[in-house]
Amino acid sequence: MKRSAKDTEESARGISRRALVVGVAQLGIIGALGIRMKSMQIEQADHFRLLAEENRINIRLIPPARGLIFDRNGLPIAANEQNYRVVMVREDAGDVGEVLERLTKIVPLDPEELARAMEEMQRRSPFVPVTIADRLTWDDVARVNINAPALPGISAEVGLSRMYPWGADMGHVVGYVGPVSDYDLSRIDDQDPLLQIPKFQIGKTGAENKLEHDLRGSAGTKRIEVNAIGRVMRELDRKEGTSGADVQLTIDARLQTYVQARLEGESAGAVVIDLENGDLRAVASAPTFDPNLFVRGISSKNWRDLNENIYRPLAAKAVQGTYPPGSTFKMVTALAALEDGKVTAEETIRCRGYVEVSGTRFHCWKRAGHGNVNLHESLKQSCDCYYYEIGQRVGIDKIAEMARKLGLGVRHELPLSAVAAGLAPDKAWKAEVRGEDWRIGDTVNASIGQGYVLASPLQLAVMTARIATGREITPRLVRAIDGVEQPSGLGPDQGINENHLRRIRESMSDVINNSRGTAYGSRITDETMRMAGKTGTSQVRRITAEERARGVINNADLPWERRDHALFVSFAPVENPKYAIALIVEHGGGGSAAAAPIARDIMLQALADGEPQLSAYPSNVRGKIEEQQRKIRERIPPGSKGLERA
């Protein structure tokens, strides 16, 4: 339509008014937007900046290198070995199947492991490296690197993994490490963030476990920038952690490996203790296990073999195993009676082959009896009747008190798994634990180390050490942590009458060095190394009256697990004792035949700090010993095969 000039003017003015209203409204909204921007970007800038930083920055832990474990001479017992592995990044590989096929031709790949890796790769983001093969040799890695152009996405990495150069010979002492498990986390109250790292290695048993605190070290951190899907863009900064402390044990690795070798074939435990400071020179249990198997993840077959073996390779018999100490306990009964004045060293007691106590007959091992015996003869010939008598005179509480004084029935704190407390029974114990009154027959049994008495080889070694020195010797396994010497195990004088101790020691010497002693066959002929000791044969079954009437069945005719335990404790040299040894051969038969010869060999090895001269042995056994030494020289520690000794 045609508008008049007036209409046009009016229309334009109307539009202008409305346009201004629209413009003002727009200005208002723009102002609101500006205020919103200012509020977010100025007032809340810090808040949002923080959120942005949290988005982008991840803090990752850097696991520290685990502390090393050395023997007393600085030989490594637990080391960190460079471990080569091959990892694959899926997105760089292109055709994963083809690359893996090529890789298979170069390095040995376990199909099971490969399947696991493939599965993991599908699950993870394509840029996450997945381990294809672990524990490769340097040659394998070199081949992978040479063929790198044909293997896109594949790269070799180096890490640290625990290695035990002495293999099975140190298994029970050092224990092993393994990846932290949910069970570990539920069991230990440890806030260390390192434990949250998947597959972080912690000590599972033995010294590795008990010294975890020192060995672990503390975590380092690195801050990395990640993008929205978690890909690492760059490392912003890093703070290195502290490596774990190195630990030096008191163990003499060469002696330990000798002891393990000497015990091979037996189910046995042996402890060698240094009388100067309580240092445990060797803590051996046989059979043993290879800790390296556990670090790599033990196969179910190996695990079954270890578990089903009736000789129990996983049990550290030297410290965990408790046995009736048998005749090796007689020194305790004797000292208790002597100290209490219930018997003198000269007094003789008649042995008729048995004693009758409240209607029950207790037999001496020698059916015919020993006749009149004094303290000296009773120990030398190991007469039981003598101890039945003096045990009744002094009473069980005094015997138990002496036993504890000498380190029996007391748990010795050592960084080893399941150190046993043993048992030095008394009236209060029986009332409390068994709810029964102590009977005189219990005292009779206990006086010769049977009945309720239980002791580990470690405790018997401590007992022998305390008898040999008269001082309170406590065993020590850790010599130094991070170069700091640990307190010596040599304690104060125990206050036992030196005359009494001397009598006991002289008798123990005659056990071995007197031709009528029970262990004369295991004597040391080298005057400077002569040994004192005591045999023990502890019953694990009850001998019934009928059996006794028919004649006690010979050990050799019994099934293994019903035979007697063979024990032997000793110290040497007699004049100036340096070491004490306790040894048990489970179900080995008589202590003099089964245990004493082994203890002698170990003692000589310790005293000579290496292979002893044949002249230290009686001439009649030198040929046999020479053959035995040759065999042990050629022996490589089981489980350490293929591992280089550092």
Next chain:
Amino acid sequence: MSYLEYNTKYVPTGFRKLIYLNWPIIILLTAVASTGFVMLYSVAGGSVDPWMAPQIKRFGVGMALMIGVAMVPIWFWRNLSVLAFGGSLLLLVAVELFGEVGMGAQRWIDLGFMRLQPSELTKITLVMVLAAYYEWLPTDKTSHPIWVIIPLLIILIPTALVLKQPDLGTAILLLFGGATIMFAAGVHWAYFGTVIAAGIGTIVAVFQSRGTDWQLLKDYQFRRIDTFLDPSNDPLGAGYHITQAKIAFGSGGWTGRGFMQGTQSRLNFLPEKHTDFIFTTLAEEFGFAGAFALLMLYLLVIVFCIHSAISNKDRFASLLTIGVAMTFFLFFSVNMAMVTGLAPVVGVPLPLVSYGGSAMLVLLVAFGLVQSAHVHRPR
């Protein structure tokens, strides 16, 4: 139909028209687009590919189109309005009927060199047809109910079609852009007051209905509203994008984290960082200073448009200019409100800055109409 007799004596002809273009607007638009180029370079990690180079090319084409449109007398465009609007309605119906071949909702028709979204085209043609309508309608009939219903239908038909696609952002632009022209043309205040009151009433009713027997929205729709109102309720789900956008926006501070130093966009925490959310990258890297500067550029564009509209005696030209300015305003204000968490995410790009061809070409053609109105204004 008869039209206002133009006093064409003083209207420039030939290349002299170039001198009479509204140059401030051209300069402002170029500045805005250049900001976009810089940001597209940044979000590509310091590369002209894949976004900056095509965007510059499109802007060049768009500017040429704008000048071309500006050279053609405004009465030609006015005469074309009804035809253009009818054509774009047909196209809208066409994509509704045929666009859905293949995969899901298709909002575009492939022209070979570019994909044309009829809904984009409608943004101009709706403005054109409404301006032409009110130029044709005698001024005294503007507020007559019958003559109010006609433009309402003109607005609501394409809005409904677009909403059905569904494209909420464009629907809002069409609705508010059209309403603005009606308002500017002089439709009585009471109409707008009634609609606003009814709108507020509906919103209140909807919220009041929640949890009652007569609940007006489905539960999931309420949850979406909840997420919009407080994205931190659902930081990893639907609220993730807006939460991340707000973090990017807020972490800019006064001067930003520096060119190409925005961690949120560089590390891909930001969604759609080269299209709808490009403003957050700008705010993150150039801070309040950069974001506010861009807002001021936009404001100046609006100011020059409204000035041009007011100073133009031609009813069609004025209304057209106001309509284009409003559309432009709605583009950037809805986008900014969306990325700052003031409005729900409705998929409106930041005009001339976000990567994308259709919106940029359509906007520049619209500004071509504004320029034509400016050049050919009665003197």
